[in-house]
Amino acid sequence: MRIVCAPSGIVSYSRPNQGIMDIHQGGFSHLSLDMQHCCSGQELENFRAKEEELKGERRQEEQLEAWQREKRISVLEDSSKIGRRFQKLASVGKENGITFPIARAPYLLRDTKRVDLEEVLLELHKACIRYCASVGGESIVIRPLFSGVEYGKEWEANRKYYLQLAPVAAESQVTVLLENQCQNRNGHMIRGMCSDAGLAAQWIDYLNKEAREQLAAEGREIHGDCFGFCMDVGVCNLCGQDMHEFAVTLDSRLKAVVLRDSDGQQEGAMLPFTCVSQGQPKTDWLSLIRGLRQIHFDGDLILEIQDTVECFSPLLRPMLMSLAKQVGEYFRWQIEIERALKKYSSIVLFGAGNMCRNFLKCYGEQYPPLFTCDNNEERWGTIFCGLEVKPPKALLSLPPDCGIFICNIYYREIEKQLREMGIESVEFFNDEYMPSFHFDRVKGV
Amino acid sequence: MIEIGIQTKNIVKDEEPRQGFFQMAQAGFTCGDFSLNAYLTNLSLYRQEKNDFFDQSEEELERFFTPHREGAREAGIRIHQMHMPYPCYVPNGSMELNDYLWHVVAPKSMKICAFFQCRYMVIHGFKLARNLGSEEKEWAETERFLQSLAPMAKELGITMCIENIYTQSGGHIVEGPCCNGRKAAERIDRMNDQYGAEVLGFCFDTGHGNLVGLDVEAFLSQLGHRLKVLHIHDNDGVGDLHQLPFTFTKTRENRASTDWDGFIRGLRRIGFDKVLSFETAPVLTAFPEKMKGETLKFIGKLGTWMAEEIACR
Numbered sequence: 222m223r224i225v226c227a228p229s230g231i232v233s234y235s236r237p238n239q240g241i242m243d244i245h246q247g248g249f250s251h252l253s254l255d256m257q258h259c260c261s262g263q264e265l266e267n268f269r270a271k272e273e274e275l276k277g278e279r280r281q282e283e284q285l286e287a288w289q290r291e292k293r294i295s296v297l298e299d300s301s302k303i304g305r306r307f308q309k310l311a312s313v314g315k316e317n318g319i320t321f322p323i324a325r326a327p328y329l330l331r332d333t334k335r336v337d338l339e340e341v342l343l344e345l346h347k348a349c350i351r352y353c354a355s356v357g358g359e360s361i362v363i364r365p366l367f368s369g370v371e372y373g374k375e376w377e378a379n380r381k382y383y384l385q386l387a388p389v390a391a392e393s394q395v396t397v398l399l400e401n402q403c404q405n406r407n408g409h410m411i412r413g414m415c416s417d418a419g420l421a422a423q424w425i426d427y428l429n430k431e432a433r434e435q436l437a438a439e440g441r442e443i444h445g446d447c448f449g450f451c452m453d454v455g456v457c458n459l460c461g462q463d464m465h466e467f468a469v470t471l472d473s474r475l476k477a478v479v480l481r482d483s484d485g486q487q488e489g490a491m492l493p494f495t496c497v498s499q500g501q502p503k504t505d506w507l508s509l510i511r512g513l514r515q516i517h518f519d520g521d522l523i524l525e526i527q528d529t530v531e532c533f534s535p536l537l538r539p540m541l542m543s544l545a546k547q548v549g550e551y552f553r554w555q556i557e558i559e560r561a562l563k564k565y566s567s568i569v570l571f572g573a574g575n576m577c578r579n580f581l582k583c584y585g586e587q588y589p590p591l592f593t594c595d596n597n598e599e600r601w602g603t604i605f606c607g608l609e610v611k612p613p614k615a616l617l618s619l620p621p622d623c624g625i626f627i628c629n630i631y632y633r634e635i636e637k638q639l640r641e642m643g644i645e646s647v648e649f650f651n652d653e654y655m656p657s658f659h660f661d662r663v664k665g666v
Numbered sequence: 667m668i669e670i671g672i673q674t675k676n677i678v679k680d681e682e683p684r685q686g687f688f689q690m691a692q693a694g695f696t697c698g699d700f701s702l703n704a705y706l707t708n709l710s711l712y713r714q715e716k717n718d719f720f721d722q723s724e725e726e727l728e729r730f731f732t733p734h735r736e737g738a739r740e741a742g743i744r745i746h747q748m749h750m751p752y753p754c755y756v757p758n759g760s761m762e763l764n765d766y767l768w769h770v771v772a773p774k775s776m777k778i779c780a781f782f783q784c785r786y787m788v789i790h791g792f793k794l795a796r797n798l799g800s801e802e803k804e805w806a807e808t809e810r811f812l813q814s815l816a817p818m819a820k821e822l823g824i825t826m827c828i829e830n831i832y833t834q835s836g837g838h839i840v841e842g843p844c845c846n847g848r849k850a851a852e853r854i855d856r857m858n859d860q861y862g863a864e865v866l867g868f869c870f871d872t873g874h875g876n877l878v879g880l881d882v883e884a885f886l887s888q889l890g891h892r893l894k895v896l897h898i899h900d901n902d903g904v905g906d907l908h909q910l911p912f913t914f915t916k917t918r919e920n921r922a923s924t925d926w927d928g929f930i931r932g933l934r935r936i937g938f939d940k941v942l943s944f945e946t947a948p949v950l951t952a953f954p955e956k957m958k959g960e961t962l963k964f965i966g967k968l969g970t971w972m973a974e975e976i977a978c979r
Contacts (some may be wrong), residue, residue, distance in 0.1 A: 286946075323709065372883070403879065405767060406914025406923060406925050407916060407917055407921040408915070409879070409923060409924070411876075411879035411880070413881075444961050454847075458838070459875060460879035461838070461839055461840040461842060461878030461879055463841050463845070465795070466800075466846070469800070483840065485838035485840075498838075501835060501837070504836075505838075511799060657797060657798055657799035657803075658797045660757065661758065
């Protein structure tokens, strides 16, 4: 699983040095390529419309001139210019050992008025796929068509569109990822294209099947699937969706996840765990982590935190980027929580309370601990949830390939204690995002 | 022909039920959604408190509700649907309380439903995904509960209706049980096939759908004929306010932020021909008491308008 940073709000494309430095020093080595930068939603909205509008009003000659100057560099007129927009970013990134494994293609505004841009988008998206491949990208998020698509004809319109992209994707060895969308209903965000995970899964399966057939008929070489899915957590949150269900339904089709926090009412891109109310998160991270863990998610985790970044002083950004990376790593650790357990031939727990009980409920059968430890000497020699509770000194006689998992929130304090005892194989366990929970808590332990 | 209904809470009072039913009739309603849940409220259940209302024998309960039934009959109000007290299972509740809800409240509610000659009983699914780990496991428990009532439902000619409900994280509402239309349709069909009768159907709640941004038209299309009952009300997309349809706007254009067009198109698409039932009890306490009659009439007019729109082909 790769932890990827979305550069929006952090990196200036015209002067990328400092932003890349902050990202790199924060510990990231992967950036997503936001191709909105070469053609924003607003630029698409104005395409060949603003010129006409301005021409009609002679008083605005200056504006028209400015518009034409801007237009001269529009990638919509000449898609070969895409590379020029990202030249500095790609070069500074390369110098810092940053890779661009995933890109996001330009897209229309959610409340776009344009229903006539399908052909323009198609050419632009083909060029974006090629550019993505040229910088070593493996996948690109291309949102489904929605504007001007008749109700009930969504599949037909998108099938035709995506299949036109398939030959370019196959040739470039780039996977096109569809993404769940919301729609603006008079100011209220409701579910849009591909927000029904069951339907989205069907779309991807059909697209892959048809693309394979199409490419085989043309005698082209096929490298894996042309299509996959990117789950935008921010959209799921806006639409109040059960993210466990969402992830599990998409299963192996899920190749990327956009991690962003928000209040669930308005679009937002905040650092996960920062949008909270009364000590509870506004985003249901429990469902998300459970879902990604269940499907053994191994794709790209993209941290999109533009809003948080822009509210932090540039002076604080290096620290923020470091925290963001740690948050990404935390997600990875939670999703792959069993990976640490599999490292050892045997395990022992430290802690004889609710976390120990939760471990045993969810993982005790598959990874049975030899015993558990506790610093409370009154508990030594007792049995807790079927495990013998031993004093910490019992850890000294363990074989070297036995892992000690701290099941107590005083992680660092206990880790220090164990390290001072000369114990090396110390791991943390955490029960905040367990696959299931007991209905009660044991008191007085 | 589509009829118009409203929940009885805040209209029908136990001291003089007849009066409330006449008030409903005068406002243009022909159907009632009997608020049985008002006799054992969710607030008390979540506090793990129960009263002794359902401790009464079936005969005592029938005696208690006879004035209600007669009052409705005299006023020309048909009890089309009823709401079972909820939650039917209190997560982290005592075993005693949950046994009582399952083995006493639920079957007695079904008997009361039959006593009113009411065809549809709305039942909330269990909210257990957090504890059990998935919606599938949560549904398995709800289904166990429904299966225990299904033989009685068949015998009494009642269709139990599962409803799209929600849960929350940090005050942000997210989908809870029965928010997947495709799954709901499959589950309803499976259970009805098993019993050879319509023991299970669906109650679509517009407000809950709005809170979790459902694509209403698609959802209703997935349900089709399985949709038996409606809870019509509106909110701001943030809280479950149970207000009048078309109340909430979010932009300067001041157009309704709830997808009422999709709701009407969806009902039209599936040929809905039952009752447009409003679950708008809070509206009646929000408006001044003296305006209650007029407020009720206005809700009735909204229903009539919707019925006309649905009938337009």
